[in-house]
Amino acid sequence: MAVARRTVISFGLVAIPVALYTATQDNDIHFNQLHKADNSRIKYKKTCAHCGQEITSDDIVKGFEYDKDKYVIVTDEEIEKVKTEKEKSIQILHFAQLNQISPVYYEKTYQVIPEAGGEKAFELLRLALMNEQKIAIGKVVWGASDTLMAIIPREDGMIIATMYYADEIKELPKTYNKPEVSEQELKMASALINSMDTPFDPAAYHNEYQIKLKELIESKINGKEIVAPKDETSNNVISLMDALQASIEKNQAPDKPKKRTTKKTKGA
Template sequence: MKATWSGMIQFGLVAMPIRLYAATEEHPLRLHEIHLADDSRVEHRRFCKAENREIPYDQVGRGFELADGRIVPLAEDDLARLPLPTKRTVDVLGFVPFEDIDPISFGRPYYAGPGPGADRPYALLVEALARTGDVAVAKVALRSRERLALLRPRHGILILQTLLWQDELRDPGDLAPCTPVTDRELELAELLIRELTGINVGDVHDDYAHALEQLVDAKITGGELVEPAQPAPALDLMAALEESVRAAERAHGPPSARHRS
């Protein structure tokens, strides 16, 4: 893999070089933008408003807009001189239990591999985090902005996971329902959860590509698509819970049989 960032991890008086590598790779199916009148592809061009003309990519730069509307051009050399300590350092602020980090704030994950001469302190940090169950909360500048991040161990290596800032999390408002539930409903819901506990995420596949192929084929041939059945809201919650538990038991067997196996 090609490193996307290199720098140092700093915690206390210990510092070690690391390199970051993208830990995930999405495989999106992209639909092209077309002109509805003739189905031709639509292109997005770089256009200079002042000169009223299209410009090539090598003439495109970046700039910061001031309050009065003026633009201050910022070249890559300027950004390289940004006086930000986290530009080349993962600055560990402290350690907290992993459970204290709300997954809603999780951003992009990176593999953090040891740099030259860092094997011993790197292995020490991985093992210490694994033993304590804690994660390191840090700041780091990635992709032209500073991010909150956590460092956690996974299969003997460090994962650097960027986090959203608190002001980037939206307030849900009054979305939470205020309707009370009964003890019997809770009992059945917990029983259903226990019946359905256990799934191998690696066996779950993305069906979107296949569904898209079916749609395209139907558009070409004039064939009919079979719409999948949609679940309907339960009119009788207790009856739905009881039948769900019975169906789960039929599919997986009673708990005692599963424990014996």
């Protein structure tokens, strides 16, 4: 069962107790590192740089290096003491339009569920945000970090996305020279986009590389020979307009007849 992070969403004098659950999970295949000579697991030990003794998690404390090789020790209890109750809750700072925020600012997503006694205020906030087509921007202190976040309403509840600060976003290393695009090229690109326009269905997408990786592992377990697929890359060089036209024709549904234009005769 997923472990919840419990907190409070506060705006004005309203306080909503909520539980946050991670909205994503790692399904990737992970490999262990083995010794090539005998296929034994590689182990990593934590040792003290001073005495060389192997250290367990119970022997480790947090230290801040304020000068060369000089540290001040800070405990989790001391960190909690400096937090105010206000900082421990998610404080809504203001509201904004969802499309005003670049996706690059979003870090990790949580599903939000109201705790007992907070259902009415939770639903009121969700419904108001939906009606106004807005999201809430808030802050909370998690661990030793002041975390920025977006509270986003949905039809079936709300999600919270932690966010990066502006100084954590890298600038593009360089811009590019924008070439001229003709009206005809733009129309054909728009036609291609419209020919591929379908509702988003998350269940329709799969991590095909991971599926192939699992098949590779199963084949090796069963002692089968690994055969690489044939390269389907085409070496034909065609113009941008030809590529757009071919793509449009490929994506046109076979049961949809093409529109025909008829010339009107004089006097008709």
